[in-house]
Amino acid sequence: MEKLRKIAMSSAHQGVDIQSIFGKFAAKGSDKVSCDELLIAMSRVSDDIQLRDVKELHRLVVGASTSHDLEDVKVPVNEVVQLLTL
Numbered sequence: 001m002e003k004l005r006k007i008a009m010s011s012a013h014q015g016v017d018i019q020s021i022f023g024k025f026a027a028k029g030s031d032k033v034s035c036d037e038l039l040i041a042m043s044r045v046s047d048d049i050q051l052r053d054v055k056e057l058h059r060l061v062v063g064a065s066t067s068h069d070l071e072d073v074k075v076p077v078n079e080v081v082q083l084l085t086l
Contacts, residue, residue, distance in 0.1 A: 008084035032074035
């Protein structure tokens with residue numbers, strides 16, 4: 001999680017609009033992304049992204065301690081951005 005925060009903060013300081021990038025992967029008319037969509041979006045921010053880090057971030061937003069088919073649960077983009085930029 002800390003690694004993703006550092007990447008997000010570094011990108012934000014370079015003028016990258018993370019919210020906008022994540023929003024591109026949300027379904028039309030939605031502000032939510034699945035774990036897979038989050039992985040793709042984070043990959044657009046940096047090449048140094050690991051699946052386990054993205055899954056941890058997704059679980060934190062979902063609020064679950066296990067990963068029983070929760071990867072398909074869509075999470076709000078604004079909550080993801082808040083966690084990454086705290």
